[in-house]
Amino acid sequence: MRFAERMKYLSSAIFSQLAEKKIELEKKGKEIINLSVGSPDMAPAPHIIKALQDACADTGNYAYALKDTPELLLAVKEWYKRRFDVELDEQNEVMSLLGSQDGLAHIALTLVDPGDIVLVPDPGYPIFSVGPLIAGAELVKMPLKKENGFLVDFDSIDKNAAKKAKLMIVSYPGNPVTAMATEEFYKELIDFAKKYDIVVLHDNAYCELTFDGLKTGSFLSYPGAKDVGVEFNSLSKTYNMAGCRIGFALGNREVIKQLSTIKSHMDYGLFLPLQKAAVAALTGPQDQVKRNAETYQRRRDILVDGLKKLGWEIDKPKATMFVWAPIPEKFSSSTDFTMSLMEKAGVMVVPGISFGELGEGYVRIALVQPEEKIQEAVDRIADSGLI
Numbered sequence: 001m002r003f004a005e006r007m008k009y010l011s012s013a014i015f016s017q018l019a020e021k022k023i024e025l026e027k028k029g030k031e032i033i034n035l036s037v038g039s040p041d042m043a044p045a046p047h048i049i050k051a052l053q054d055a056c057a058d059t060g061n062y063a064y065a066l067k068d069t070p071e072l073l074l075a076v077k078e079w080y081k082r083r084f085d086v087e088l089d090e091q092n093e094v095m096s097l098l099g100s101q102d103g104l105a106h107i108a109l110t111l112v113d114p115g116d117i118v119l120v121p122d123p124g125y126p127i128f129s130v131g132p133l134i135a136g137a138e139l140v141k142m143p144l145k146k147e148n149g150f151l152v153d154f155d156s157i158d159k160n161a162a163k164k165a166k167l168m169i170v171s172y173p174g175n176p177v178t179a180m181a182t183e184e185f186y187k188e189l190i191d192f193a194k195k196y197d198i199v200v201l202h203d204n205a206y207c208e209l210t211f212d213g214l215k216t217g218s219f220l221s222y223p224g225a226k227d228v229g230v231e232f233n234s235l236s237k238t239y240n241m242a243g244c245r246i247g248f249a250l251g252n253r254e255v256i257k258q259l260s261t262i263k264s265h266m267d268y269g270l271f272l273p274l275q276k277a278a279v280a281a282l283t284g285p286q287d288q289v290k291r292n293a294e295t296y297q298r299r300r301d302i303l304v305d306g307l308k309k310l311g312w313e314i315d316k317p318k319a320t321m322f323v324w325a326p327i328p329e330k331f332s333s334s335t336d337f338t339m340s341l342m343e344k345a346g347v348m349v350v351p352g353i354s355f356g357e358l359g360e361g362y363v364r365i366a367l368v369q370p371e372e373k374i375q376e377a378v379d380r381i382a383d384s385g386l387i
Helices: 005-010 013-027 046-057 070-084 100-111 126-134 159-164 183-196 253-263 272-283 287-309 334-345 371-384
Strands: 094-097 117-122 138-143 165-171 199-203 229-234 247-251 322-326 362-366
Touching (some): 070 094, 070 272, 100 199, 100 229, 100 253, 117 159, 287 371
Parallel strands (some): 117 138, 199 229
Antiparallel strands (some): 322 362
């Protein structure tokens, strides 16, 4: 059998190694505290579950959805107005996605021909690069460095590459680097995109997971944003609905139209009961959204403060459900440290190198276990002698 060249971009050697190591250690009787995958461990609010149950009991909801219901589009429009003061035309500037990953995997297919340039962050969530690579794009990495607050430095982007680029992908609050962007950053981003005629995709999946009284906004709230790009948002982290796969693309109507066209050839829309659950989430009580952020903040403090006492200095993230931690000085490889941490402490994290070359020297720790398990992880690391 001969497989397509694009399949080489889809290898996940590091994640396979981690899974194999976990299985190996568990067979030996070692319990692994899994702080690797960013999947919420909390349940959706009861009113969301009730809406989904009721909709699933309606036998009329099992047909192809084909398109978003007016009820869902209006709920998204009103949520963006209420939350970000962003006005959206729900008929032309909003569409559902089967999770943000769906949109991130496919948007480049609407914009990019083989050999075209896409600007992507390094380090960055893997699908930011994989999606464009599937479309045949040439990637130009935008370095995210600690000295710049992990923000894109537009002056460092090669001007020739910028002139040829069709798409650039940014995400704040960011995965894995957890950084939040400033108002000045978004204004510079829009100016840069207009100057070089580049479509911007801003992934805003973690907008509700901010800490210490901080609040983040929307890319679309800045003047000119809808002229140059779109924003993706998701119910996965905000409402603990990751497995439901409900996301949205919002903004520039031409990009939305093209993305909707290509997706019409790939799926038959979001399952109608899930659309009902999404409406319940967006229009119902928002108490749990606040509690989610408070829970992740407490977990962050237990982890970071506990590790600091051991001598492992880590900056506290301002947002997201992750901690982006520099590896201890005696280790030179994020993969080696990750494997040692699993073997000696029974704690599973993700090596930074899996997010790009500039992720080397870091690990990503997901705050997806209850507080007592986070404390146990700290205690295990203390007993391991790794720090």
